[in-house]
Amino acid sequence: MSDLALIMALPNESKGLFEQAGVHVHYSGIGKVNAAFKAFEVIQNTxxxxxxxxxxxxxxxxxxxxxVEVTQFVQRDMDVSPLGFAVGQTPMDTDHPAEILLEPYFQHLPVGICGTGDSFETGVPKVPCNLVDMEGYAMAKVCKKLGVRFVSVKYITDGANETAHLDWEENLLLGAQKLLSLYKTV
Structure with missing residues (x-):
């Protein structure tokens, strides 16, 4: 396990259960900038x-x-389409395509395409994806650039709709329990 570092966005997502189980969690904070910085910091320090x-x-x-295990990340809020770029594509980023593909790690989980953006999504994203978050793409890109494997599993708390903010809060404890059970299988 020393070869593996665990990153979650917020202590709310672990509800203290990971710490109670003796699991060290690195918390990134919300959003792509915080997530990228934390991923880089964790990789460099560990x-x-x-x-x-x-x-x-x-x-x-x-x-x-x-x-759901994420096997592809896209940016749902990168939109430079007025300059002729596809939504989700970072202009002039020739080293890495707009989609970041990941090898599945957990064979028993369904897989999905996650659209990451710096907004709490409550509608239909501009890019094709079937789940949304606010940090994953940034961490995946840092890992790709540094040659570190990235594995991401998301607990679906809400329907990314008008009641998402209420459902997210209500479902955090059950999510933490399920994620901790999964972590114990690693």
């Missing part, structure tokens, strides 16, 4: 070869309370 991101996501595709 020398890990795998970053495991556990957290929450919204989805109108997957059932609430499901665990």
């Amino acid at each position: 020398g890990c070869h795998t970053v495991l991101n556990l957290g929450t996501a919204g989805s109108s595709y997957f059932d609430a309370h499901s665990l």
Whole structure:
């Protein structure tokens, strides 16, 4: 396990259960900038070869309370389309495509495409994806650039709709319990 570092966005997502179980969690904070910085910092400070991101996501595709492994990340808020770029594509970023593909780690989980953005999504994203978060793409990109494996599993708390903010808060404890059970299988 020393080769693996666990990153979650917020202590709310672990509800203290990971710490009670003796699991060290690195918390990134909300959003892509915080997530990228934390992923870089963790990789540099720990020398890990795998970053495991556990957290929450919204989805109108997957059932609430499901665990979904993300095998592709896209940016749902990168929009430079007035300059002729596809939504989700970072202009002039020739080293990395707009989509970040990941190898599945957990064979028993459904897989999904996660759209990351610096907004709490309550509608249909501009890019094709079937779940949404606010940190994953940034961590995945840092890991790709540094040659570190990235594994991400999301607990679906809400339907990414008008009641998402209420459902997210209400479902955090069950999500933390399910994510901790999964972590114990690593």
